[in-house]
Amino acid sequence: MLQREEGSAMHKIEIDRLILEPEDGLIIGNGDLSVSIYQAADEIRWRFGKNDVWDRRLDLDACPRPAHIKEIARGIRDEGWVSHEYVYGDAEATKGTADAKRMKELCDGWPAYACRPYPCPKPVGELALRWPADLSTPRIAQRVYIEKGQAEIKVWWDEGQKIICRCAVSAPPTNALVVNWRVENWTDTTAIGGFPPVWFSLYRWADPPVEQAAARLYKRARYKYYWGSIDSGKCTPLPTPTVTEIAGRTVIEQRFYPDIEFADGFRYAMAPFTADFDIEPVNTYNTGEAHLHLFRKGDDLLEGWVGVAVPTSTDAGGVEGELARVAKAMGDDPTPHLKQLFKGAQDYAKEFWSRSSVEMDDKVLEACWYNTLHVRRSAYRGDVPCPGLGLPSTVQDYSLWHGDYHMNFNFQQVFWGDYQANQIDLGDSYFPGMAHMVNIGRKIARDYWDCRGVFIQLAGYPFPVADDPYGTGALCRMAYMTGWVAGDYWRRYLYTVDNDWLAEVGYPVIRDAALFYADFLEKWDDGKYHAFPSCQGESYYTGKVKDYLDQPQVIRHIQYCFRTAIKAAEVLNIDPEHRAEWQDRLDNLVVVDDLDALGFSEEEKHRYYLNPPAFVAPDAGTAIPREKKDAGMKLDRTCGPWMGGTNMIPWWTMISIHNRIFQPDLEVAGLSGVIDRWMTPGGALRAMGVGSHSYIGGYGESLGVIAPIQEMMLQSWDGVIRIFPDWPTKMNGRFTTFRAEGAFLVSAARKDGLTCNVSIVSEKGQHCRVESPWERGTVVLDESGERVGTTVEDNIYSFDTTPCSKYELRAE
DSSP: OEEEOTTSSOEEEEEOSOOOSGGGSEEEESSSEEEEEEEETTEEEEEEEETTOEEOOOOOTTOOOOOOHHHHHHIIIIIOEEEETTEEEEEEETTOOSOHHHHHHHHHOOHHHHSOOOSEEOOOEEEEEEOOTTSOOOEEEEEEEGGGTEEEEEEEOTTSOEEEEEEEEOOTTOOEEEEEEEEESOOOTTTTTTOOSOEEEEEEOOOOOHHHHHHHHHHHHOOOOOHHHHHHOOOOOOOOOEEEEETTEEEEEEEOOOOSSOTTOOEEEEEEEOSSSEEEEOOOTTSOOEEEEEEOTTOOOOEEEEEEEOOBTTSTTHHHHHHHHHHHHHOSOOHHHHHHHHHHHHHHHHHHHTSOEEEESOHHHHHHHHHHHHHHHHHOOTTSOOOOSBOTTTOOSSOGGGGOEETTTTTGGGGTTTTTTTOHHHHHTHHHHHHHHHHHHHHHHHHHSOOSSOOOOSEEOSSOOSSOSSOSSTTTTOTHHHHHHHHHHHHHHHHHOOHHHIIIIIHHHHHHHHHHHHHHOEEOTTSOEEOOSOOSSSOOOBSOGGGGSSOHHHHHHHHHHHHHHHHHHHHHTOOHHHHHHHHHHHHTBOOSOOTTTTTOOHHHHHHHHHSOGGGSOSSSOOOOOGGGOSOOOOOOTTOOSSTTSTTTHHHHHHHHHHTTOOOHHHHHHHHHHHHHHHBOTTSOBOOSOTTTTOOOSOBGGGGGGHHHHHHHHEEOTTSSBEESTTOOTTOOEEEEEEEETTTEEEEEEEETTEEEEEEEEESSOOOEEEEOSSTTOEEEEOTTSOBOOOEEETTEEEEOOOTTEEEEEEEO
């Protein structure tokens, strides 16, 4: 669990036992290269993960022609298609069909997804520190110092021997693990045939056949998966890794098969650097494993430094160029440079944690916030494509659901709360990978929808593909995800008010999403624009037209997309003709939420329209005010890790908060209990577990849990800054420099039931609106202590700001 070091602001995650699986281990990283730390009986293991290490094969040869939306519309309307989840070949046309083969193709799913285990992320390899196997069972203490970005592992024996390792992943641009080790009380280094007390192994095992991975998964968890890949009989593992020489260094190299981006195939290397050991290739005979020993016999070697760099094809200059750069910096004696990289990792972490902080009485929630951001910092960074569903240092040889970008909240949820935590770079890690989905989405919109703009598919990958990666099946043409993704781009602008970024990155996607919807909608005789065909959620063909017509989730995302596209175009003062087109669609869009009939006030309507559709329940739930709902969520420690469990908790808690039905005095204890139960020893929050989906590997979806924790302390999504709006009455807490919409940085504390120490920094000089934290009113002071003029309406205080200025709020 996470603890705060006494007498300091340092937080740490501590484990006092052996960790046997990488998904449970401590994680360190620089946002691109990440490392999970775990153990075996006689070794410490560092498992490498790298965001760009994917098996990029997308085999479309066995796939039918991707579905055109007109085919799906005809099948739903005229043929009454019915399909069944995970039951292939059982689809039927209840009204008859002239082409049963094509009907089944379109209903049954995408062979490239169901019958191949790839594309998927791949584990990079491992470094292991080993000690003599005939020693007694050791004791262990391992910890991560979060604000330093460093891990420390201590192993000791009752006889007095001790091994101490400190390790970190270097700051960009270098991707390297650095390990500093020493042994104590090791009086006889020749006790076992002249072996030194410790040595290292660096290795990458042979990629197994998919049958072996499927058998291993079933033996371990009784979960049958990869059956489509096995039945196809055509799946092949990667080429075997090799020990070779690159740029004058002995390395382990893993090659991949050719793909669109890399005609000769993607590749990476693991390159050891040390002045303290000889580097010796190991004969692994016909096992296919590539293995190096870092070993020196007979020397009284009791401390030293080891580094492992991981250059890849995506580096500037490729593997050779990046390895040559690192080798030049290391020089003949790598030790000084390894020490420099170790110190640089600490400085890099310190800068990250200077951006925001929290403290609260509930130490489980506080730990969750720090742990989650630490894991996110280790595996996500704004200048490189981000991971998919799995954390790279925990993925297995083959990933469930391909480890892909799954776009109906599974992938997006990871990024909730980044901007509010004032970690813009973390939030921006969403966009490099999405660029590939947007590129193929423009082709899909044009070729399979006859629409302008962009369509965002259910599944995607952080590299270019030739065609629709999910071209048939009932989930292949879900329209709501396009608006969901566009909203992610708009959210970035709301928190930063960065017009240059909006023009260059955000608006082109928002515009194209709105253009797609403008063409997708059809105007019927009732004068309204309707959405057909598209399901909501994950639904299969039911034989009923109504299940694919004007679904609330689809319409809400379309509404929000048009509104944000109009606002974005107005900010940039461009595209008046598009604005007029979008406004026409918006004004005449079919109604799915009759707010007047629901009795909403104008203020409630305002909040509803500003509420991102992701935080409106996808069924009949709407933005229901607190007094119209008698209870919120019910959470306790027995809540399992699937539906209603930790992977769904960020979403459902945000829905509860944004719909004003969250009751903190009743529900925070339950939320804290669930988090306490399902947090891994290494600090990540579990999502899907063996008890439900037998998921073996770190699953990133639950990392969005910081969002509801932060929204309990600060909200701004409806244009008004609200401080501790959903905070337990008797709990103390504070936060520093959380980011609010409008590019405001807010700090505040809550003590003994009262809000205090409220300050707001205005980055861009926007007009500020803040709900008074005090019943008796609010005074706003500028940096010189002068009172700022405000207007007040319904306890909302509004005032003008100037860029880079700080304002203090006090009770009247």
